[in-house]
Amino acid sequence: MKLGGNIFFMNNIVKTIQSQLMQALQYSVTKAVNAGLLPSVSIPDFIIESPREKDHGEFATNLAMLLAKPAKIAPRKIAEIITTNLELTGISVQKVAIAGPGFINFYMEPTWAHQAIREVIEQDHDYGRADLGKGKKVQVEFVSANPTGLLHMGNARGAALGDSIATVLDFAGFNVQREYYINDAGNQIENFGKSLEARYLQQLGQDVPVPEEGYQGEDLITTVKNFIEQEQQLAVSSSSRREKLVEFALAEKLAAIKNTLLDFGITYDSWFSEDSLHRQGLVNNTLAILKQKGYISENEVALWFKATAFGDEKDEVVVRSNGKPTYFAADIAYHQHKFERGFDLLINIWGADHHGHVNRMKGSMEALGYSRDALEIVLIQLVRLLRGGEVVRMSKRTGQFITLADLLEEIGKDAARYFFVMRSPDSHLEFDLDLAKAQNNDNPVFYIQYAHARICSIFRQTKELNLPQEADLKLLQQQQEVDLIRKLADFSEEVVLAAKLRAPHRIAKYTHDLAGLLHSFYNNNRVIIPDLQLSAARLSLMDATRIVLRNALKLIGVSAPKQM
RNA sequence: GUCUCAGUAGCUCAGCUGGAUAGAGCAACGGACUUCUAAUCCGUAGGUCGCAGGUUCGAACCCUGCCUGGGACACCA
Numbered sequence: 001m002k003l004g005g006n007i008f009f010m011n012n013i014v015k016t017i018q019s020q021l022m023q024a025l026q027y028s029v030t031k032a033v034n035a036g037l038l039p040s041v042s043i044p045d046f047i048i049e050s051p052r053e054k055d056h057g058e059f060a061t062n063l064a065m066l067l068a069k070p071a072k073i074a075p076r077k078i079a080e081i082i083t084t085n086l087e088l089t090g091i092s093v094q095k096v097a098i099a100g101p102g103f104i105n106f107y108m109e110p111t112w113a114h115q116a117i118r119e120v121i122e123q124d125h126d127y128g129r130a131d132l133g134k135g136k137k138v139q140v141e142f143v144s145a146n147p148t149g150l151l152h153m154g155n156a157r158g159a160a161l162g163d164s165i166a167t168v169l170d171f172a173g174f175n176v177q178r179e180y181y182i183n184d185a186g187n188q189i190e191n192f193g194k195s196l197e198a199r200y201l202q203q204l205g206q207d208v209p210v211p212e213e214g215y216q217g218e219d220l221i222t223t224v225k226n227f228i229e230q231e232q233q234l235a236v237s238s239s240s241r242r243e244k245l246v247e248f249a250l251a252e253k254l255a256a257i258k259n260t261l262l263d264f265g266i267t268y269d270s271w272f273s274e275d276s277l278h279r280q281g282l283v284n285n286t287l288a289i290l291k292q293k294g295y296i297s298e299n300e301v302a303l304w305f306k307a308t309a310f311g312d313e314k315d316e317v318v319v320r321s322n323g324k325p326t327y328f329a330a331d332i333a334y335h336q337h338k339f340e341r342g343f344d345l346l347i348n349i350w351g352a353d354h355h356g357h358v359n360r361m362k363g364s365m366e367a368l369g370y371s372r373d374a375l376e377i378v379l380i381q382l383v384r385l386l387r388g389g390e391v392v393r394m395s396k397r398t399g400q401f402i403t404l405a406d407l408l409e410e411i412g413k414d415a416a417r418y419f420f421v422m423r424s425p426d427s428h429l430e431f432d433l434d435l436a437k438a439q440n441n442d443n444p445v446f447y448i449q450y451a452h453a454r455i456c457s458i459f460r461q462t463k464e465l466n467l468p469q470e471a472d473l474k475l476l477q478q479q480q481e482v483d484l485i486r487k488l489a490d491f492s493e494e495v496v497l498a499a500k501l502r503a504p505h506r507i508a509k510y511t512h513d514l515a516g517l518l519h520s521f522y523n524n525n526r527v528i529i530p531d532l533q534l535s536a537a538r539l540s541l542m543d544a545t546r547i548v549l550r551n552a553l554k555l556i557g558v559s560a561p562k563q564m
Numbered sequence: 565g566u567c568u569c570a571g572u573a574g575c576u577c578a579g580c581u582g583g584a585u586a587g588a589g590c591a592a593c594g595g596a597c598u599u600c601u602a603a604u605c606c607g608u609a610g611g612u613c614g615c616a617g618g619u620u621c622g623a624a625c626c627c628u629g630c631c632u633g634g635g636a637c638a639c640c641a
Contacts (some may be wrong), residue, residue: 015568047583049580049583050580051583051584052579052584052585052586052587053584055584056584057587060583060584062582062583064623065583065622069621070619074621074628075621098600099584100583100584100638101583101584101622102621103583103584105584137597146641183641186641187640187641188640188641191640194599213640234624273640287637299566300639301639302639304639313566313567313637314637316574317639319639320640321639322639325638326638326640326641327640327641328641331641351635352568352569352634352635352636354636354641355567355568355569355635355636355637356568356636356637357636357641358568359567369637376580379569380569381569381634382571382634382635405622422577422578423576423578424577424578426569426570427569427570427577428569428570430575430576430635430636432576432578434625435576435590439604440603441602441603441604442589442590442603443603444589446603446606447603449603450567450604451602451604453598453601453603454601454603454604455600457600457601458601459600460600461600462600493580494580497580497621498582501580503582505578506580508575509578509588512588512589513588516588516589519604519605520604520605520606521606522600522601522603522604523602523604523605523606526599526600527600529600529601542600546598548596562585563601564602564603
């Protein structure tokens with residue numbers, strides 16, 4: 001178990017200074033109001049940000065500009081009043097300046113962030129943890145591909161993204177469960193059975209076509225061969241034969257999916273069967289509740305969920321005229337079951353082609369008395385594979401189809417994980433296979449991993465050095481050193497942001513930026529030098545950088561090799 | 565037609581939910597290896613943030629309309 005999280009949170013130098021500055025600013029305004037320098041106004045929600053431009057200092061606030069309107073005084077004038085009343089003793093601020101339209105900029109002592117190095121080394125694997133989630137129970141459901149085939153690029157992106165979101169949320173203090181929903185019921189399974197039977201009969205020499213709506217994939221031939229090796233099923237009825245085939249094939253396909261995901265670095269806490277919902281009568285149960293609440297209408301011979309009552313464009317069938325519940329009905333029951341399991345927040349990762357399903361799912365949860373916002377859907381856009389500068393055309397029908405397993409074999413886990421997660425889910429992903437495979441500086445994955453390996457390489461050569469026990473971090477005054485330290489200090493904030501926005505691509509970018517700063521430092525400074533004091537300080541910096549690189553890479557499922 | 569995502573440097577994309585002179589990688593051009601790993605670094609150049617209005621101290625970001633591209637609009641999942 002993790003300790004209360006907040007101790008890590010509190011130990012963050014950036015956060016500490018931000019809250020100190022915030023308090024000082026608030027006090028300054030209060031003081032100015034009491035002295036009659038400012039009219040009596042309530043203090044707005046201002047921010048302490050890190051300016052992009054170095055000329056603007058290490059921190060800046062927009063407080064004066066926000067006060068301008070209620071106080072009816074020009075922002076720069078207000079900034080002046082605030083700064084003259086500001087008490088900053090105990091905060092390592094070197095200079096305060098008013099700039100631009102009314103920003104108040106804080107320039108820190110050069111060594112203000114240096115203690116971050118110690119924080120990193122002390123907290124090690126826990127450095128960067130945050131208490132944003134406060135132990136809130138969250139379930140992340142992702143991939144949930146039909147167990148009737150192989151994982152494709154869309155599934156792969158969902159897998160990388162879902163797993164990273166889960167990891168980031170966990171690191172940000174949520175209590176996270178990863179779940180895979182197995183669609184082992186309904187129409188699809190019936191089609192699956194028919195297709196299997198056709199393939200089976202084909203193997204026995206009969207000329208039976210795979211049904212039009214069935215699964216054309218040739219992988220079913222292998223499945224059926226495996227089945228025949230184990231048991232012959234000739235002299236039984238068709239329905240019983242199908243049942244046996246489906247049972248066998250589902251187990252085989254699911255095992256394959258599990259294995260591929262394992263190779264992809266993903267393990268689930270829970271595999272949830274759709275069929276189990278039906279068997280336990282939970283689907284009917286949920287429908288009864290909806291009916292009792294008045295959200296089911298009977299139209300002709302089918303039953304409909306009144307999605308229009310929740311802002312949707314049209315109602316949606318839950319029970320077909322043949323009496324069978326739709327996928328939607330099962331999905332409602334499934335999500336109700338999730339809430340009953342005690343989750344405060346449900347996050348689903350879906351392909352963008354399911355976006356029409358989002359509102360009615362949320363509506364159905366509202367109908368059952370849950371908050372529609374407690375169900376959150378992250379939609380991911382398509383993946384386009386490129387090889388040799390050309391788009392790789394894929395079609396299940398022609399068998400031109402690259403699976404996740406193929407991809408892992410071709411480019412490896414680390415590159416695949418990084419590429420799938422480096423873009424915002426909202427953006428179409430252009431996946432350049434040649435680039436992902438390249439063992440050179442064009443490939444961002446190698447660039448980042450190389451940074452980690454470089455540091456490890458330094459440490460391999462320090463064993464015989466007689467270094468001082470305690471490093472004097474104040475010796476780190478070079479621009480590259482200061483920049484690197486600041487980046488390390490910012491990690492926790494980056495984690496919080498990535499968690500809030502469900503945006504692991506921020507972490508991917510962070511690792512790239514951090515690696516860049518490391519390389520830049522490395523090319524301009526040597527670590528192992530005759531000056532043992534400075535050497536020790538730099539080694540501390542290297543150690544901290546190594547830890548943060550490793551921690552950040554872990555959040556996106558990429559390994560941090562010690563040697564390359 | 566309705567819904568939805570996207571449109572930012574030649575290309576691929578960031579841009580911290582409204583802040584200052586819009587950033588990175590690649591490609592282009594010019595430099596740096598007797599060095600702890602050059603799988604690296606430094607520099608130069610490159611922009612009407614799709615278009616038009618609006619909101620305000622301030623807009624790539626928010627609102628409205630339009631244009632272009634992807635996706636979705638089943639008694640499939």
